[in-house]
Amino acid sequence: MKVKIGYRTLKTAVGTGVAITIAQLLSLDNYVSAGILTILCIKPTTKRSFRSSWERFLACLLGIVFSAVFFEGIGYTPFSISLLLLLFIPAVVAIKATEGVITSSVIILHIYNFNTVSWDIVWNEVAIIVIGIGVALIFNLYMPSLEKDLLLIRKQIEEKFSIILEEYAVYLREGESHWDGKEIIEVGDLLQNAKNLALKDIENHMLRDDDKYYVYFKMREKQFAILERVLPIISSLDQTYIHGKKMAEFMEKLSRSVKPQNTANVFLHELEEMREEFRNSPLPADRDEFETRSALLYFLNEIEQYLLLKRYFKPGAFSKS
Structure with missing residues (x-):
């Protein structure tokens, strides 16, 4: 051994x-x-x-x-x-x-x-x-740098986020998916490990409070809570609804933009345009369409909160990562 x-x-x-x-x-x-x-x-x-x-x-x-x-x-x-x-x-x-x-x-x-x-x-x-x-x-003045480990776990979390968002897009477009949802469990574990590692990194800096990673992981944790919350909503949507298709395209683009740099404003602007489209749409023709539209509007509002969390994050510390 x-x-x-x-x-x-x-x-x-x-x-x-x-x-x-x-x-x-x-x-x-x-x-x-x-x-x-x-x-x-x-x-x-x-x-x-x-x-x-x-x-x-x-x-x-x-x-x-x-x-x-x-x-x-x-x-x-x-x-x-x-x-x-x-x-x-x-x-x-x-x-x-x-x-x-x-x-x-x-x-x-x-x-x-x-x-x-x-x-x-x-x-x-x-x-x-x-x-x-x-x-x-x-x-104890010497402590090995945790930067490499923090960078690795950050990238792992971002990759899992991308997969989750991509799978949501698939479900919105096709109404079904062979996804087993394992990334949901993996992200939860990764976030907990990431926060613990970030706290340890903070504890190793005597003369400065370098909490950039901890703040970043807390932001991702709040976003992850939203992704968990909307999962049942997505599974209940009617994939034939036209706005659902547009939302799928939006989620696809969002899945390709999971990174520290702040691109939230671009997506928030696009989301607002979609909301305006919803407002100008004809009234629901039946109960099913009404329920689908309500669920989709709720989903849209949750994704807006997801993006707002990112907009308020200051990404300067990661600009070269």
């Missing part, structure tokens, strides 16, 4: 060794704890790593203060540890540093084991904290 070592695993392994080596070279007591801190602070994204590191640093400093007060004031006994943790954990939660509860508890137990609080011990613990967290932050 082929075993793949991921970049995060590699960073964790190397970073842990580096942190322990530095702490050991400085002759720090409990130097292995620096490696533990590094393991805990290397996260899947840069922002999460910084948040985790800050919370652990804050909690550890607070743990040193609590240790000095409780152990020196009450004594180095199991009772004092229990009382300390009883008050310390709520304090950590209050300052929103919950990720640091475990690591700060280790620091507290270090001081308990020393059986005294001195500046040398405080320096020892602070040095372990700084080394462990610092190494993790340095190693």
Whole structure:
């Protein structure tokens, strides 16, 4: 069986060794704890790593203060540890540093084991904290680019959209289709994966909020909801109705224009012309024609909403994609 070592695993392994080596070279007591801190602070994204590191640093400093007060004031006994943790954990939660509860508890137990609080011990613990967290932050500054993956999944979604729109056009023209609808299920899964990947990409940018992909995928998600909504309407339309044929031609053109660049205004103008045609058409001759026309008008309105979502999207970030 082929075993793949991921970049995060590699960073964790190397970073842990580096942190322990530095702490050991400085002759720090409990130097292995620096490696533990590094393991805990290397996260899947840069922002999460910084948040985790800050919370652990804050909690550890607070743990040193609590240790000095409780152990020196009450004594180095199991009772004092229990009382300390009883008050310390709520304090950590209050300052929103919950990720640091475990690591700060280790620091507290270090001081308990020393059986005294001195500046040398405080320096020892602070040095372990700084080394462990610092190494993790340095190693986590590098994150592989997700641009290629995001571009690929964007194209996959656009291809599925094109197929769905093309199949809708076939049904509007012929009244039947051999399409199994699998693209509907696939797009739903792709959109969820795409949003998760886009959020991860945002979390990897410390100095800028580059959310172009996330905004794009959210727009496509709203459009997809419309495509799902109109599916039952299409299946109920009478394919012999002349406006249905025109709508089929329109959907065919739309299927060939699924891309990041904004062409919505062109299609909205054409859609408005079709709506005007509907208004000027003779009144329905019978109930069936009335129901067909009503369904088609509803379909037209939904497609208009589909296009409006695209019109409000700013495609500049994808202009060269």
